[in-house]
Amino acid sequence: MIYATRRFEFSAAHRYWRSDWSAEENERVFGPCAYPYGHGHNYTLDVTITGDLDPRTGMVMNMTELKALVSEVLEEFDHKHLNEDTPYFCEQLPTTENIVRVLWRLIAARLPHTARLARLRLYETSDLWAEYDGAEETTFARMYAFSAAHRLHSPLLSDKENLAIYGKCNNPNGHGHTYTLEVTVAGPVDPETGMVIDLTAMDRTVRSVLDRLDYRHLDREIAAFATQPSTAENIVIYLWQELAPRFEGRLRHLKLWETRKNVFEYTGPGAALPHTRHNR
Numbered sequence: 001m002i003y004a005t006r007r008f009e010f011s012a013a014h015r016y017w018r019s020d021w022s023a024e025e026n027e028r029v030f031g032p033c034a035y036p037y038g039h040g041h042n043y044t045l046d047v048t049i050t051g052d053l054d055p056r057t058g059m060v061m062n063m064t065e066l067k068a069l070v071s072e073v074l075e076e077f078d079h080k081h082l083n084e085d086t087p088y089f090c091e092q093l094p095t096t097e098n099i100v101r102v103l104w105r106l107i108a109a110r111l112p113h114t115a116r117l118a119r120l121r122l123y124e125t126s127d128l129w130a131e132y133d134g135a136e137e138t139t140f141a142r143m144y145a146f147s148a149a150h151r152l153h154s155p156l157l158s159d160k161e162n163l164a165i166y167g168k169c170n171n172p173n174g175h176g177h178t179y180t181l182e183v184t185v186a187g188p189v190d191p192e193t194g195m196v197i198d199l200t201a202m203d204r205t206v207r208s209v210l211d212r213l214d215y216r217h218l219d220r221e222i223a224a225f226a227t228q229p230s231t232a233e234n235i236v237i238y239l240w241q242e243l244a245p246r247f248e249g250r251l252r253h254l255k256l257w258e259t260r261k262n263v264f265e266y267t268g269p270g271a272a273l274p275h276t277r278h279n280r
């Protein structure tokens with residue numbers, strides 16, 4: 001299968017507010033997103049299409065044609081207040097999950113029969129996105145940071161071997177990183193909140209796990225790394241083991257940046273990355 005992606009941007013205001021809930025309930029669930037006049041974002045939309053290659057053009061679809069078609073859809077959203085100026089959010093909240101599903105419907109309907117929409121990923125900010133591929137589940141991800149010291153040193157290796165394998169990372173007093181963790185969950189969108197997961201609860205859950213590592217020396221202060229080296233591989237597996245039971249089957253993917261150049265992903269024991277699993 002061949003996939004082609006084009007990126008789009010639009011800016012819009014929105015507000016999370018259910019008129020059938022009390023002000024207290026709205027504020028409790030939606031926080032500042034419930035403020036009376038709304039706020040806004042610069043959204044980024046990645047549109048991925050798939051289909052057979054046209055042997056004459058060597059393309060699935062002319063990207064210029066895709067650009068025109070998606071831009072026409074986004075005109076209704078760009079520089080608008082999503083609740084007030086579009087017809088799509090009277091019955092549902094303009095959450096990232098709901099917006100991406102509305103966009104799916106509008107874009108899929110306009111594609112020529114030779115191309116098929118494979119997925120849409122909508123970034124509300126650079127560290128929060130929702131993805132939809134036409135299935136029952138919607139995917140939602142958010143990034144978190146924590147800072148920790150560590151030393152790469154394996155009790156199963158001699159001091160000489162440790163130094164040879166880990167080099168600078170074997171420094172006896174340790175070194176450290178600001179780690180970035182992307183947590184991806186998936187599930188049906190709650191019709192009341194328009195969310196796959198209560199964002200406040202998700203933040204609380206992830207922070208409760210990360211705060212134990214934050215500003216600590218992993219090898220010296222975290223029991224899990226007293227007996228195994230604190231490689232990013234072991235850290236991301238440790239985080240999965242801590243987070244998965246708290247997400248009740250919704251955790252899909254963890255992505256850990258040790259530095260901007262070293263990235264480690266884990267999808268749980270035995271599971272392949274989503275794009276491999278769905279063969280897309």
Ligand SMILES: [Zn+2]
Nearest residue numbers: 014033040041
């Ligand atoms: Zn917002």
Ligand SMILES: [Zn+2]
Nearest residue numbers: 169175176177
């Ligand atoms: Zn390191």
